Amino acid sequence: MPTQRQEKYEKRLSSILRAASKVIAKDGYDGASVRDVAAKGKIGLSGIYYYFKSKDEMLFAIQHHAFSTLVRQLKERLQDTASPEERLKAVIDNHFQFFVNNMDEFRVCVHEMESLSGKYYKSVLKTRQEYFSLVRKVVGEVYGRSPSETDLATLFLFGSLNWVYMWFDPEKNADIDELSDQWLRVFLNGINKT
Amino acid sequence: MPTQRQEKYEKRLSSILRAASKVIAKDGYDGASVRDVAAKGKIGLSGIYYYFKSKDEMLFAIQHHAFSTLVRQLKERLQDTASPEERLKAVIDNHFQFFVNNMDEFRVCVHEMESLSGKYYKSVLKTRQEYFSLVRKVVGEVYGRSPSETDLATLFLFGSLNWVYMWFDPEKNADIDELSDQWLRVFLNGINKT
DNA sequence: CTATTTTTCGAACGAACGTTCGATTTACTA
DNA sequence: TAGTAAATCGAACGTTCGTTCGAAAAATAG
Incomplete structure (x- = not known):
């Protein structure tokens, strides 16, 4: 019984994860900046650090x-x-x-x-x-x-x-x-x- | 007929190239810094830019x-x-x-x-x-x-x-x-x- | 509607990056 | 040996990096 909050959180998390995969797949892990991932995931730079x-x-x-x-x-x-x-x-x-x-x-x-x-x-x-x-x-x-x-x-x-x-x-x-x-x-x- | 100078230059160049390969193989291209390559090749940072x-x-x-x-x-x-x-x-x-x-x-x-x-x-x-x-x-x-x-x-x-x-x-x-x-x-x- | 928690944000930090440049040292040539 | 060219160096440049932090905004609960 996941609360509505938890579900939304997980949806957002996996959407950011998808964006991260895309950016890292393209530029490599070292080449991909957290800023790029944040942009692709439609979140602020520091917002990333709420999830990771x-x-x-x-x-x-x-x-x-x-x-x-x-x-x-x-x-x-x-x-x-x-x-x-x-x-x-x-x-x-x-x-x-x-x-x-x-x-x-x-x-x-x-x-x-x-x-x-x-x-x-x-x-x-x-x-x-x-x-x-x-x-x-x-x-x-x-x-x-x-x-x-x-x-x-x-x-x-x-x-x-x-x-x-x-x-x-x-x-x-x-x-x-x-x-x-x-x-x-x-x-x-x-x-x-x- | 390569001059002695050219030979020495090429020796140095390929020794730096070997060092670079080692560092890049270990850390990846983006992860490897020119400074690391220079250190491994026993040359100053700016010395690298004499060869490349x-x-x-x-x-x-x-x-x-x-x-x-x-x-x-x-x-x-x-x-x-x-x-x-x-x-x-x-x-x-x-x-x-x-x-x-x-x-x-x-x-x-x-x-x-x-x-x-x-x-x-x-x-x-x-x-x-x-x-x-x-x-x-x-x-x-x-x-x-x-x-x-x-x-x-x-x-x-x-x-x-x-x-x-x-x-x-x-x-x-x-x-x-x-x-x-x-x-x-x-x-x-x-x-x-x- | 108010209070509280969750989520997002902007600004800033020090560190590390690739690259440049003028000076200095080394090696060869005449 | 004096002079020239090749090779190396130290210091600094502007950028970008990962990460932090306190405040603002949004969403939930009482």
């Missing part, structure tokens, strides 16, 4: 929310999928879906992974590692190799997936399902003629 | 040199390799070799791709596109699919290769040849049991 105690905490809020969502949604999709290949497909599709629906946040998560430090960094790292473990497990179910080779194959997949923000064009690559399918196909069978 | 007319030009020099080297070395290796699979192996190995031998520069190239603008950006973009075309052609020689699928497969490969700076540990992943081999194997045949 520092610029760092703002970045943390973005990354924490994004990674938590990513992990939660993946868990849900894996719960009712048994076949190893379908589970892998779920991993890839979940990643792409999150990307197209949250481009700015995705970019901020991938590109500003090391812009945090201290407790904020550690906290996000923990969620990130949980996500990696989830994916690694699914990869291992298909890939019958040593643990270290499974690690590398997982990193191979992550790299290919995370690079997407460098080239993706919503107009040209409109069909995400098809993209997921091709990604799965290449990762499963490679590019060799068979 | 701006911070932007310094970043450009790093990226231009790195990408040019990457392209030149790949061309050389492709010249005396005929078999499509061996050519693909050359692409992957060349990328990894450049990475381990120039970790800081590599990171600056991948992570600060969009930190340049204007003529500097355009110039680096051109070299980057040349590199992409080279790799895309080799991928196409193996992958018998449509042009757009070849594009995606190439981006798939690039992502997996460029992500390496996020996880590579020189102590744990000492054997680059083996790494190249595994990358080739996964990209060619996928992770499926065969």
